[in-house]
Amino acid sequence: MLRLAPTLAIAILIGPILFGLIATAxxxxxxxxxxxxxxxxFSAFVALFERPGLLRSALLSFSSGLITTFSSLxxxxxxxxGWSGTKVFxxxxxxxxxxxxxxxxxxAFGLAFLIAPSGWIMRLLSPELTGLSRPPDVLILQDAFGLTMMGGLIVKEIPFLLLVTLSxxxxxxxxxxxxxxTxxxxxxxxxxxxxxxxxxxxQIRLAVFAVIAYASSVVDVAIILGPDSPAPLSPRLLGWMNDPDLALRFEASAGAILQLGVTVSALVSWLALEKFFAALQRHYCQNGQRFARDKAVRQIGLISISLATTIVFAGLAILAIWSVAGFWSxxxxxxxxxxxxxxxxxxxGLQQPLWNSVIIALMATSIAVIITLACLEQEVRSGRDGGSRAMLFVYLPLLVPQTGFVFGLQIFFLWLGLDATLFALVFVHLIFVLPYVFLSFSDPxxxxDPRFASVAxxxxxxxxxxxxxxxxxxLLRPALVAFAVGFAxxxxxxxxxxxIGAGRLPTITSEAVALSSGGDRRVIGVYAFLQMAMPFVVFLVxxxxxxxxxxxxxDLKVN
Amino acid sequence: MSKAAPFNDGLQLVDVEISLQGAPLISVSATIGEGEVLTVMGASGSGKSTLLAYLGGFLDPAFEASGQVYLKGKDVIQLPAEARQMGILFQDPLLFPHMSVGGNLLFAVPQSIKGKAGRKALVLEALENAGLADYFNRDPATLSGGQKARIALMRVLLAKPRALLLDEPFSKLDAGRRDHIRQFVFNEARARKLPILLVTHDQADADAAGGEIFHLSGE
Structure with a gap:
């Protein structure tokens, strides 16, 4: 049984991507x-490229991938x-x-509620500083260049990149x-x-690539914060995929292939950036310049990360406030x-989605934890770890844009008659949960200390x-943390x-994003609050x- | 095919050779009688811990090893680590941090000894023997270095080993405690007629052990 675990894990990580890509192509x-x-x-591609603003959509996705990743990194x-080893750090x-x-x-909702023309920041500054008694008529959210969308992505990718760097x-x-x-x-x-x-x-390169892939193909953040006319590529594709006119599926699939191309181009451009910065670093490394007076740059680093952190926390606070707000002029x-x-x-309305969210997350995460434990125990027993190739497998579901293969996966499930079943949804969540559980647990x-096992x-x-x-x-503590990460x-x-749920298995997240176009801040506040509360409770436990x-x-206490 | 006739009591190493990527590290043949000590001396990096790993059954697969190890006349190398009945003490006491002192000792009592009360009685007797009678419920993290070392020894002995492997078990104790613990370990092991393989770089350990000394030359 145990011996099959690594094979099973690889099958879960690669199989759906392979089938999904074929069923998309x-x-x-x-x-x-x-x-x-x-x-x-090629008619689907011809129709695709005749869509108005398609190039712009693709460019938005491409630049979002690069700018988001570069800024957060x-x-x-x-x-x-500038700060590692200090108390502030x-x-x-x-x-x-x-x-x-x-x-x-x-x-993303938190950010929207903060910076919208009628958002919290404007309210805190008005009317004293701005002199405004009604929201200014400016387009902040969903700006045409996708800057708010990138901002929303940056504040979320910073914690991820920080944690992988720290490890x-x-x-x-x-x-x-x-x-x-020094x-x-x-x-x-x-x-x-x-x-x-x-x-x-x-060591963190694959994680950086994952951020590029994610930011160049994100859907939910793009729907909430991204531009509308045109939207970035992936949210547009989702629209065609869900269109009652089934003929649009051909175009959506062609678009998914284009999305793959966009993400690959972003990754290739990143490789060029890597080369450029490596050369720059080598140059300064050898000319002896000390850059000893870097106080200002250090301050910029500290201020930016503090700002990013504050934005997320303030955003969560404003979501909570809106969910219990009465009249608020x-x-x-x-x-x-x-x-x-x-x-x-x-x-x-939220009972069913809440139940779905929890049950799917618990099942997918439990399976992921069991598979991870089995793989790692098998690693101990066989005396071999998978090496760097195994790491690539683990990262694969995070490196291929979701729009690129989940479309095909949906068609595949449809063909198997498993679409919109709990099984299918748990399975597709497992594809994305397993890498995070494995990455979080494999280091601890x-x-x-193998000598404990030798003694035993x-x-x-x-x-x-x-x-x-x-x-x-x-290892119970890191195992539970890995569980909480997977759950989140x-x-x-x-x-x-x-x-995969085809609207028949709504979760809190799918409902929350669906509410975004309605603009009822109180209800969005309720759903978004629940969205962040669920992982929080699991982390607490x-x-x-x-x-x-x-x-x-x-000796088992953490300090 | 057969080498020297297996020796019926004690621990016997016949043509044990260990190498790493073709470079020989250790080559040793030796016989350790009941209650006797063989001290293997060598600088760090000489591969002396590798020898213990081979005997104990936890050699890193990167090494190539050959040779027979007989314990009371039976070749143990084919057995899995847990079936070899070779007790090991490392430099660190390695008490399991999630168990109480008593829990650590109960973990060691062989499964063949049934009955909660009987198992606990054995543990209490061992605690008494170590001069730590009231320590059953203590958190191992709250013990002193010397106390941890004594519990670690009691834990090994409770598992009824047929040989003892010592990997510099005294080197991290403070000088004042070291002699005392050393005598305690050797006395307990001799009382049970256990063959002991001790690896160390400390001449005082070798002197106290009093047995044969084997020098590893590796750099």
Missing amino acids: LPAFGYFPTLGGTSFS LVVVLFVA RRLQHLVSPLLSVPHAAA ALPQSNARQYSQMA SLGYGRIAGFIHCVWPNVYR FPDALPDSFSLRSWARALP WRAF HGLGSGLNRTFWHIRLPM VSIGQYLPTVL AGLVPMLLFRNRR
Whole structure:
């Protein structure tokens, strides 16, 4: 059984992508017998390119991928380079980490409620500073260049990139190298970039690629914050896919192939950027310039990450406030009254989506945790880990744009008669949950001191007993954290949920995004609040269980 | 085919050879009688811990190893680690942090000994023996270094090993405690007639052990 675990994991990670891509490519080239497409042709692509604003959509997606990734990575590098090892760093790190669990859509709604012309920031500044007594007539949200959309993505990608960077630091001897560079007279940032960053970047490269793929093909954030005429590529594709006119599926599939091309181009451009910055770094590394006076740049790093963190937290706060707001006229900073009326009004409608969200997330995450444990235990027993190729497999579902293969997957499930079933939805969530669970748990697992197992074997304890009595309990905390991470990932899934669920298995996330066009802030507040509350509760439980279980075990406490 | 006739009691290493990527690290043949100590000495990196890993059954697959190891006349190398009955003490006591002191010791009592009360009685006796009678419910993290070392030894002995493998188990103790713990370990092991393989780089360990000394030359 255990021996099959790695194969099963690889099948889950690769199989759906492969089938999905094939089932996307066939209709894109005209082949879809059920809809009368029995011969191959380019007509879907011709129709696609005749769509108004298509090039602009593609460009928006492309630039969103690059700009989002570059900006969030820059902030993370400046912050880590300028501040790691300081008290400020530790404090901010603890503040930023929980933001990873906030679903993208909730963060996007929060940002929207903050910066809209009638948003919280304008309310706080008005009328005292702006002199306005009614919302200004400017287009902030859904600006034509997608800047708000990128902003929403950047504040969410910063926590992700920060966490992967932090987990790569110990393997890079960051502290010693930084100190060595400082002792040679280099400024903090220059020392870090020359001596630590190349090593760290090598380890986090796939995660960076995943951000590019995500930001160039995002759907939910684009619907909430992105431009409308035209929208970026992926949300437009979803519109065609859901169109009652089934003939549009050919075009949607052709668009999905185009989306793949856009993401690949963004990745290739990134490789060129990598080359450019590596050359720049080499140049400055060898000409001896110390950049010792980097205080201003360090401040910029600190201010940007603080700003990003504040935006997300303030956004979550304003969502919560709107969900319980009574009457609230424009320039007032807070509503006149608070009431639970919006909750009472939303309650009948949200029970089913809430139940669906929780059950799907619990099932997908439990399966992912079991598969991860089985793979890692098999790794111990066989004495072999998968190496770098296994890492590529783990990252694959995060590197292929969702729109690129989930379309095909939907067709595939349709063909199997499994569309809009709980099974299909759990399965498609599993594809995205498994990588995160594995990535989150494999480091602590591999850091486990193998001598504990040797001692246990020496005491006559076999492999299974050692797993259940020693390894698993000692790693319970990271295992539960991995579970919470997986749960949060599942809760945040939008595109797979609407496509595979076909509207018949709504979740809190799919309902929240659907509400965005209506603009009822109170109801959106309720749904978005629930969206962030669900992962939060699971993280809380994941922290409390080991705390209670091991309350008298000092060595298992986290400081 | 057969090498020297298996020796009926104690631990016997016959032509044990370990190499890493073709480079030989260790080559040793030795016989350790009941209650006797073989001390393997060598600088760090000489591969002395690798020898223990081979005997204990947790050698990293990167190494190639050959040779027979007989424990009371039976070749143990084919057995899985948990069936070899080779107790190991490392540099660190490695008490399981999620269990109480008593829990650590109960974990070691063989499964063949049934009955909660009987198992616990064995543990209490071992605690008494270690001079830590009231420590059953203690968190191992709250023990001193010397106390942890004694519990680690008691844990190994409770599992009824047939040989003891010691990987510099005294090197992290403070000087004042070291002699005391060393004597405690050797006395307990001799009382049970266990063959001991000790690897160390500390001459004082070798002197206290008093047995044969084997020097590893590797750099």
